[in-house]
Every structure is written in structure tokens, then in C-alpha cells.
Amino acid sequence: MLSIIITILVGALVGWLAGLFMKSHHGFWINCLLGIVGSFLGGFIGGLLHIGGGWFIELILNVVGTCLLIAIARLLLGKKF
Numbered sequence: 001m002l003s004i005i006i007t008i009l010v011g012a013l014v015g016w017l018a019g020l021f022m023k024s025h026h027g028f029w030i031n032c033l034l035g036i037v038g039s040f041l042g043g044f045i046g047g048l049l050h051i052g053g054g055w056f057i058e059l060i061l062n063v064v065g066t067c068l069l070i071a072i073a074r075l076l077l078g079k080k081f
Contacts (some may be wrong), residue, residue: 038066
């Protein structure tokens with residue numbers, strides 16, 4: 001249960017950071033959702049590239065994954081996303 005809460009909190013932080021980097025204006029809850037899903041994407045990419053380490057590296061991978069998710073959504077849904 002605690003790991004789920006931590007995942008949601010980290011996802012919220014990651015979504016907020018990626019929203020700043022990508023200049024997206026979705027609102028808090030959409031950024032949280034994108035951050036959670038993007039964190040899984042970043043972890044998957046890090047696993048494929050054998051990149052791992054401490055919490056800071058994981059945070060960077062999660063932000064990169066969320067930025068990629070936002071970029072893919074913009075390609076599929078248009079520039080407004």
C-alpha cells in the first residue's frame with residue numbers, strides 16, 4: 001500500500017516537472033496521470049538501455065519518459081495537447 005502511495009506522489013512530481021519542461025497546460029490531475037504512466041515508460045526505457053542507479057537517475061528517467069509520453073500525445077492528438 002505504501003509503495004502505491006509513493007508511486008502516485010512521485011508520479012505527481014514527475015508530471016509537474018515534465019509539464020514545465022514541455023510547456024503543457026493540462027491541469028494537475030492530468031499531469032499526475034501522465035507522470036505515473038510516463039514513469040513506467042521511463043523505467044522501461046532505462047531497463048532496455050541498462051541504465052539504473054539511485055533515486056536521482058530514476059527521477060530523471062521518469063521525467064524523460066513522461067516528456068516522451070507528452071510528445072507522443074501531441075503527435076497523435078495535435079498541438080493543443
